[in-house]
Amino acid sequence: MNTPEGRTAPRPMRLADGRPxxxxxxxxxxIAHLNHGSFGAVPLPAQERQNLLRAEMERAPVVWFPQLPERIAAARVEIAAFLQVEPGELALVPNASAGISAVYAALRRRRGGEIVVTDHGYGAVTMGAQRLARRWGGRVRTAHVPLDADAQRAYEAVAAELTDATDLVVVDQITSATARRLPVERIGAEARRRGIPLLVDGAHAPGLIAAPLADLPCDFWVGNLHKWACAPRGTAALVARGPLRDELYPLIDSWGATEPYPDRFDHQGTVDATSYLAAPEALAFVERTWxxxxxxxxxxxxxxxxxxxxxxxxxxxxxxxxxxxxxxxxxxxxxxxxxxxxxxxxxxxxxxxxxxxxxxxxxxxxxxxxxxxxxxxxxxxxxxxxxxxxxxxxxxxxxxxxxxxxxxxxxxxx
CATH class of the missing domain: 3.90.1150.10 (Aspartate Aminotransferase, domain 1)
Incomplete structure (x- = not known):
């Protein structure tokens, strides 16, 4: 079929054996599944891998859980390679909001307690920023970015809200409600020049952008692996760089609390972490198939x-x-x-x-x-x-x- 402009539809993707x-x-x-971006969809090889891991866990829980941190650390190495970051920068968390919550819990007020967000921000993330600002006795400043703003206009809108009282900037790499990018690289450079921590919400970036953290000067970045990367739900990456990463702790204290970042995130008690361990299979499936x-x-x-x-x-x-x-x-x-x-x-x-x-x-x-x-x-x-x-x-x-x-x-x- 041709579009009204006469452009031909892309040919469907197929498996090696010719099936759709x-x-x-x-x-x-x-059902027509036209909303991959919200909750993702897990390919069968990754589902099968997770089912095998769960069966292994249930066969011998006392063997499984003591060795789990080491296995999570190994999965982190593969996921870090996919995102093109250093394994020592990356911790695994249940979803992007959980990673952001860990950042909010760790940060301290250093200036005036102001947090800058945009009007394109994910609702739960903005609500968390408002709660943090109240705890600091500060406030949230919202940068209004026109929907059709190019990189320059979007950057200027955010930069205009930065003041000597700004303690944190929270910006989406890809916005959820409006399906657009924001110039996080330029915003990050300006925040770094001013000495303001930057948290980038990259929930939609893994799998959709080849190297989402390339040339991105930020202190914290979070990305969901269950969306475009097709990992089992409950899998996301938290990347932290610079001295502030040593202040990050998982939301659940466990026996790894005294270990350095990111190792302490590998210890989460009896949480079912099979989604973390199966995530590399989802990444590998897409790579070897297409x-x-x-x-x-x-x-x-x-x-x-x-x-x-x-x-x-x-x-x-x-x-x-x-x-x-x-x-x-x-x-x-x-x-x-x-x-x-x-x-x-x-x-x-x-x-x-x-x-x-x-x-x-x-x-x-x-x-x-x-x-x-x-x-x-x-x-x-x-x-x-x-x-x-x-x-x-x-x-x-x-x-x-x-x-x-x-x-x-x-x-x-x-």
């Missing part, structure tokens, strides 16, 4: 195609322009503006997500920014152009009808 890429996942074929470079290229091409097809359908059924200029686009992720009136808040976007799943059989991500509703596209290797074409044909007209119904005035009962 989706055959390597256990996703329900009756290669990560080819996989990323396909995801980028497919997201571009999906944006054009669905955006054209939105325009056809509503007269409104679908594609969105996000200033610094991300490979594999795109935004499409939804018909007006569908979701003017995060809560309304979540309700729309649940309704689309229940009534249309589609797992999709819906977000809201500045009172405008968006469909956030996030493609992976198991997705195909046909799925997005079907969404454009079957779902966009329904969304347009729902928007028209929502815009109808409610008659008062006398």
């Amino acid at each position: 890429a989706a055959a390597a996942w256990s996703l329900d074929p009756a 290669g990560w470079e080819r996989a990323r290229r396909y995801m980028a091409e497919l997201a571009d195609y999906a944006e054009r097809v669905i955006g054209a359908a939105v325009a056809e059924h509503t007269g409104e322009r679908g594609p969105v200029d996000v200033g610094m686009p991300v490979p594999g992720m795109r935004l499409v503006r939804l018909p007006s009136g569908l979701a003017d808040s995060r809560e309304a976007a979540d309700r729309l997500r649940d309704r689309v799943a229940a009534e249309l059989g589609v797992e999709a991500a819906f977000t809201s920014f500045g009172g405008t509703a968006y469909l956030r596209l996030s493609a992976h290797v198991y997705n195909t152009a046909a799925e997005y074409e079907q969404f454009a044909r079957a779902c966009v007209p329904v969304l347009a009808e729902w928007a028209r119904a929502a815009a109808q005035p409610v008659e008062k009962v006398s």
